[in-house]
Amino acid sequence: xxxxxxxxxxxxxxxxxxxYIFGVNGGxxxxxxxxxxxxxxxxxxxMRHEQGASHxxxxxxxxxxxxxxxxxxxxxxxxxxxxxxATAYMDSIPMVAITGQVFTHYIGSDAFxxxxxxxxxxxxxxxxxxxxxxxxxxDVVAEAxxxxxxxKPGPVIIxxxxxxxxxxxxFQYPETVDxxxxxxxxxxxxxxxxxxxxxxxxAKRPMLYAGGGVVLADASEELRQLTLxxxxxxxxxxxxxxxxxxxxPLAMEMPGMHGSCCANYAFTDSDLVIAIGARFDDRVTGDxxxxxxxxxxxxxxxxxxxxxxxxxxxxxxxxxAKSVLxxxxxxxxxxxxxxxxxxxxxxxxxxxxxxxxxSDKVMPQYVIEQIYEHxxxxxxxxxxxxxxxxxAQYFKFTEPRQWLNSGGLGTMGFxxxxxxxxxxxxxxxxxxxxxxxxxxxxxIQELVPAITMKLPLKIFIINNMYLGMVRQWQELFHGKxxxxxxxxxxxxxxxxxxxxxxxxxxxxxxxxxxxxxQKAKGITDGPVVIDFIVDExxxxxPMVPAGAGLGxxxxxxx
Amino acid sequence: MNPEExxxxxxxxxxRFGVLARVAGLFSGRGFNIDSLxxxxxxxxxxxxxxxxxxxxxQIIEQxxxxxxxxxxxxxxxxxxxxxxxxxxxxxxxxxxxxxxxxTEVLQVAExxxxxxxxxxxxxxxxEITGDEGKLKAAIDIFNxxxxxxxxxxxxxxxxxxxxx
Numbered sequence: 001x002x003x004x005x006x007x008x009x010x011x012x013x014x015x016x017x018x019x020y021i022f023g024v025n026g027g028x029x030x031x032x033x034x035x036x037x038x039x040x041x042x043x044x045x046x047m048r049h050e051q052g053a054s055h056x057x058x059x060x061x062x063x064x065x066x067x068x069x070x071x072x073x074x075x076x077x078x079x080x081x082x083x084x085x086a087t088a089y090m091d092s093i094p095m096v097a098i099t100g101q102v103f104t105h106y107i108g109s110d111a112f113x114x115x116x117x118x119x120x121x122x123x124x125x126x127x128x129x130x131x132x133x134x135x136x137x138x139d140v141v142a143e144a145x146x147x148x149x150x151x152k153p154g155p156v157i158i159x160x161x162x163x164x165x166x167x168x169x170x171f172q173y174p175e176t177v178d179x180x181x182x183x184x185x186x187x188x189x190x191x192x193x194x195x196x197x198x199x200x201x202x203a204k205r206p207m208l209y210a211g212g213g214v215v216l217a218d219a220s221e222e223l224r225q226l227t228l229x230x231x232x233x234x235x236x237x238x239x240x241x242x243x244x245x246x247x248x249p250l251a252m253e254m255p256g257m258h259g260s261c262c263a264n265y266a267f268t269d270s271d272l273v274i275a276i277g278a279r280f281d282d283r284v285t286g287d288x289x290x291x292x293x294x295x296x297x298x299x300x301x302x303x304x305x306x307x308x309x310x311x312x313x314x315x316x317x318x319x320x321a322k323s324v325l326x327x328x329x330x331x332x333x334x335x336x337x338x339x340x341x342x343x344x345x346x347x348x349x350x351x352x353x354x355x356x357x358x359s360d361k362v363m364p365q366y367v368i369e370q371i372y373e374h375x376x377x378x379x380x381x382x383x384x385x386x387x388x389x390x391x392a393q394y395f396k397f398t399e400p401r402q403w404l405n406s407g408g409l410g411t412m413g414f415x416x417x418x419x420x421x422x423x424x425x426x427x428x429x430x431x432x433x434x435x436x437x438x439x440x441x442x443x444i445q446e447l448v449p450a451i452t453m454k455l456p457l458k459i460f461i462i463n464n465m466y467l468g469m470v471r472q473w474q475e476l477f478h479g480k481x482x483x484x485x486x487x488x489x490x491x492x493x494x495x496x497x498x499x500x501x502x503x504x505x506x507x508x509x510x511x512x513x514x515x516x517x518q519k520a521k522g523i524t525d526g527p528v529v530i531d532f533i534v535d536e537x538x539x540x541x542p543m544v545p546a547g548a549g550l551g552x553x554x555x556x557x558x
Numbered sequence: 559m560n561p562e563e564x565x566x567x568x569x570x571x572x573x574r575f576g577v578l579a580r581v582a583g584l585f586s587g588r589g590f591n592i593d594s595l596x597x598x599x600x601x602x603x604x605x606x607x608x609x610x611x612x613x614x615x616x617q618i619i620e621q622x623x624x625x626x627x628x629x630x631x632x633x634x635x636x637x638x639x640x641x642x643x644x645x646x647x648x649x650x651x652x653x654x655x656x657x658x659x660x661x662t663e664v665l666q667v668a669e670x671x672x673x674x675x676x677x678x679x680x681x682x683x684x685x686e687i688t689g690d691e692g693k694l695k696a697a698i699d700i701f702n703x704x705x706x707x708x709x710x711x712x713x714x715x716x717x718x719x720x721x722x723x
Contacts, residue, residue: 118576123587127630130575147630181572181633305624308617 002168005134005160006031009098012141014041015173018069020424022047022056022417024080026073027113029100031165033071045424045453048445050077052417054084055443058093059418062404063379064425065218067094067148074100075113078159079120083411085155086124090408091239092216094153096144097125101161104132117159126154134167139174146177151184152303153216184302188319188327196274196298196315197331203272203296205340206232209255212239212407213277213301214321220244220400222325223276230335233344235263237278239407242397252344253353256284257544258389261351264542264550266344270295277301277321280310281408290549300324351542351555353393361535362510364462368394371432371460374517378430378458379404379422383415383439385469387462389540391434413442416459420446423455430458437463437490444496450527451501457527458520459502461493464536472539497529505530560615564593565639566716567622569608572631573599580629581608590614590622594647594713605633609715638716645716648688651698654705656681664704671697682707 003011009032013021022045025033036044047053050072057068068088072081078099088095102111118128127147129140137160144156200206214223214236220243227234227250235252236244246253255263264286267273273295278284280299285291288310298315299307307316317324355365364387371380372395380395382388382405397403404422406414419433440461450457467485474482497504503523507516507530520528541556571577578597585592593611600607612622619637626635638645651673655661661683668675668685671693677684687697691714698709 119579122580122583128576179630182630303624303628305621305628309621312617 003171004031004035004166004168005131005137006035006165008134008137008169008171009141009160009165010035010039010042011171012138012173013069016067016141016145018042018067020045020060020421021069021071022053022060022421023071024048024050024053024073024077026077026100028074028102028162029071029077031162032098032100032160045420045449047417048448049443050080051083051413052443052446054081054095054097055087055411055414055417056421056446057095057097058084058088058414059381059404059421060425061088061093061095061421062418063401063422065401066425067096067145068421069096069098071098072100073113074102074117075115077113078115078117082120082124085121085157087406087409087411087414088155089124089126091212091406092153093155094149095155096148096158097155098158098160100165101130101159103163104161107132107161117157121157124155125157128157129159131158131160131164134164134169137164137169138172142174142177143179146179147182151182185304185318186320186323188300188317188324190327192315192317193324193327194331196317196328199272199296199298199315200230200232200274200332200335203335204337205270206272206274206335206337207252207266207270208232208234208274208276209237209278210234210240210243210276211237211278214240214243215400217277217302217321218400219277219322219325222322222329225329226325226332229329230332231341232274232335232337233266233341235259235266237281237284237407238392238405240278241392242400242402245398246396247398249345252348254392255550256281257286257546258393258540258542259284260353261542261553261555262344262347264544264553265347267292267295268549268551269343273297275299275301276325279306282310285310285550286544287547287549290551354556355538358535360509362507362513362532364464364532364534364538365390365394366510367460367462367513367532367534368434370513370517371434372396374521375430375432375458378402378432379426380432380434381405381415381419381422382434383436384410384412385436385439385467386464386472386540387434387436387468390462412436412439415439416443416450417446419457419459420450420455423457430456432458432460435459435461436468437461437465437487437493438467440493441490447497447500447502447527447529454526456524459527459529461529461531462534463490463493463531464534464538465490466536469540471537475537475539476545493529493531497527502526503528506533507531508533560617562613562615563619563639564611564613565619565622565637566643566645566714567610567612567626568636568638568716569610569626569632570600570634571606571608572633573604573606574631577606577631578608580631581610581626584625584629585612588621588625590618596713596715609713611714636718638718642719643716644719645690645714646688647691647694647712647714648686649694649698649709649711650676651685651687651701651706652682652708653685653701654681654707655683660704664701667700673697
């Protein structure tokens with residue numbers, strides 16, 4: 001029996017095991033939405049803005065490890081997805097974004113709601129397809145999912161012309177996918193792994209530096225084995241938090257611009273940096289000429305183009321972190337580096353993350369500490385800004401996929417829709433959304449589907465009435481000229497939550513923090529929003545100023 | 559700053575819509591240089607060959623190699639500059655020949671470069687010359703003396719010598 005292209009698309013998605021599609025309906029995608037009407041295997045989640053749809057698909061993928069799916073119409077629907085696609089691309093998140101396209105015979109004619117989506121998204125996706133013939137649908141879906149989730153994961157776009165959605169063809173789903181031009185390298189070169197093991201044996205001041213790639217490769221277990229077996233101190237980046245438990249004595253916490261002094265000093269003094277699924281991002285390395293100047297570098301990464309991009313590497317190993325670590329673990333032993341471990345412990349004890357309790361104000365760090373006290377097992381979805389750094393610093397993550405944030409692109413507005421995706425993907429987990437007052441309002445409309453679905457999200461706004469991170473830079477580097485960052489005209493977020501139909505609470509004093517968090521715990525029939533009115537001009541420290549070396553970290557203002 | 563090198567990449571790609579844009583976009587997006595670019599179908603209709611001349615220091619060249627390989631539609635990337643290879647370019651030059659003596663001289667020079675006359679008019683002629691970059695530069699320099707009215711050039715194509723693949 002012949003089926004419409006739209007029906008073939010939906011049936012193909014079922015074959016890929018898709019549970020949820022996050023979308024916003026519109027003209028050029030109507031046949032697809034029609035095919036999803038009354039569909040029981042795949043649940044269609046209508047979002048209120050396409051950006052929300054792409055972030056929700058992304059959040060689902062980050063929390064579960066499965067491919068997230070977003071769906072939008074042509075033109076503005078597709079361009080609204082773009083921020084979410086770029087966000088997923090920068091953090092290598094497996095996603096398939098499906099966009100309707102105008103009828104094939106209109107393509108290129110500046111038709112109503114026409115946009116060259118393939119052109120617009122070319123630099124921000126792993127791959128893309130334009131379908132103009134319904135015969136291609138099944139094969140394209142199979143390839144798109146294969147590409148999105150294998151190798152270095154990433155978003156794949158399927159742009160499908162409306163006539164290809166309407167016309168009919170036989171449905172035949174390919175059993176296997178074989179793309180001659182795409183063969184990701186999984187296993188590392190044994191000779192290189194042996195070289196790495198030899199360097200590890202010789203090193204006197206080695207350190208492990210693990211990133212989001214460990215989480216993506218589901219290699220946390222192997223990373224733990226490597227760390228415990230060698231007893232080498234470890235720093236885990238913002239993207240990898242939870243890959244190794246931060247509560248462990250060997251954990252130096254996150255490195256970089258707002259990372260721990262211990263991790264940054266360790267880089268500066270180390271004689272061997274073992275990078276695993278981390279990409280020597282500028283926010284981690286600071287001034288490259290001063291980065292780990294005395295260290296040899298081993299770099300394990302699935303993406304050959306990532307190795308040697310910013311920092312020269314002595315032992316490159318291209319491969320999947322899980323596979324390479326499994327091999328490496330067979331060849332390493334406890335490192336004989338007691339003086340170095342003592343030095344690390346000394347830094348750790350001397351320079352913990354710390355802040356000053358100012359009079360009667362709610363300190364943002366205190367809120368995070370209390371969130372950790374009450375929700376230590378939760379999935380934490382952070383937005384972007386000061387609150388994100390405080391959450392990364394003061395919440396002690398112990399499991400992979402427990403911490404979701406837009407680390408690469410730094411997309412404000414990411415977290416609320418991503419939290420929706422995470423909650424749907426992990427219905428048995430508590431999902432805490434740590435948000436900022438600036439970022440929250442960028443995608444606040446997604447409170448609507450969260451309420452409709454009665455998702456028990458804990459939405460905690462660290463509200464300092466500023467675009468806080470930018471204000472901090474203005475304070476430190478622009479002579480306190482607070483251009484376009486004053487958000488004292490924020491609405492009352494607690495009342496606004498109530499107007500949406502959620503529970504809304506406002507906290508202005510330190511002693512109200514704990515009771516409010518307790519109360520939020522008891523609300524399980526829908527989202528609760530707590531507006532924490534915090535100290536307005538608190539800064540994130542430590543801080544390595546842009547362009548400075550990691551050794552020049554500012555520990556705090558005193 | 560490390561010394562810059564010129565490299566010729568042979569890139570085999572799927573012969574389908576949008577592939578050239580992906581390759582070109584990679585270069586513009588990452589700030590790599592394209593000195594010349596040549597694209598055509600191969601003997602296998604499903605595969606196109608892109609010959610791409612670029613320059614950069616060793617680290618940039620390595621990045622270009624890896625980023626080309628990372629494109630899903632790229633089947634194979636070969637850096638021809640790492641082995642012995644042959645390379646050719648083709649140029650069409652329209653030279654002014656407004657008097658018979660000049661025409662004679664131009665034809666003599668063309669002979670030296672093994673050029674072929676493919677069109678002739680009373681006041682101009684069109685020459686076809688193939689060769690490597692050095693030869694074409696020498697030819698262009700000398701025809702400039704007579705007055706080049708128009709010039710079109712293919713960009714380089716190249717392959718490894720012998721059975722090297």
